[in-house]
Amino acid sequence: MAPTPRILRSALLIAALAAALPASALAESDDDAFFRQVAGKWTGPGKIVEGKLKGTHFKCELDGLPVTGDEGGFKLDGKCRAGLFSHPITAVFIRDGDSYRGQFLDGEDGDGLAVTGGTIENQKAVIALRRKEVEGALVTSMQSENDLNITLLIKGGTRYVPVIGLSLKREGDPFTVGAIK
Template sequence: MKRAILPAFLPLATASAVVGLTAPAEANERDKKFFQQVEGEWVGPGEIVAGKYKGTKFTCSFTGSTPEASVGMTLDGSCRVGVFTQKMSATVERKGSGYRGTFMDGAAGKGLDVVSGNVDGRRVVLGLNRAALKGAMIARLSDDDAMTVTVSVRVEKQMVPVIGMNLKRVDGAAVGSVAQK
């Protein structure tokens, strides 16, 4: 079961969700601003840092967009390990005072459910669930064009980091292109 779950956390690196600010209108504006900051094209390397697949390196590419009628984000892309590529997709949307979402087909299928979240400035923390697995994803914008992501799972009473990623914004730029003088 770990093999199916660990790769499921990868695309949630850029899928953000938020809750818990005091004034709903103010919360919506802050939430919307954060989601807009992570819109666009992101690529970067990652590594599984714990568990059976510790040391496995991968590269992901994502396109994030925000809906016009609600607060949230849709993320589409893929992650690659060696010659193998896995399509990734996630949707997170404000529902009442919180956020709900799915990665792939959600926990009812082979994916995950996003069950909670909180934005604090340039950082988002998401609660993730799949059956008995409980976890969290933290994404931090270190600047406008760089984001670090850590995914952790609960083991007994402790959160253990299992995945780390460093994503860079590549909007409109060809990755690997040579600059002309």
């Protein structure tokens, strides 16, 4: 039995409407996928590769928490230890319309850096940072489901210089963490 013209027209209309939908309506955005994948408990070594403390090794334990709500984003919260000394670490990265905002440590007004923008593409977030007249970037990339690399770069002249490198491994189940708002 051949399809009736009415059924054929309905099928064509549904196909045309589906083709007209933006890709973001049909699939998760790069931003949301990245925010979700950062969720979990992360640990790993880091090294200061430039500056007064060059060569200093440290280890971090961080919780990746998705920021929920209309904006979306992620927060890394925990501590890093070098020898006998431990330092709390907090980084917040929030989508704000077509841009991003947030802070590293206590922001530009304290001892940290302000998030001034960024991009997320292909499992990598490049986060623009600023502290007064110093510009930098935090490159956070998912190497695999359980491997997260973070590099802090500071702008020196016309190029960005790596200052800190961190290689984190996921511990346990990535979906057992909560979310913050």
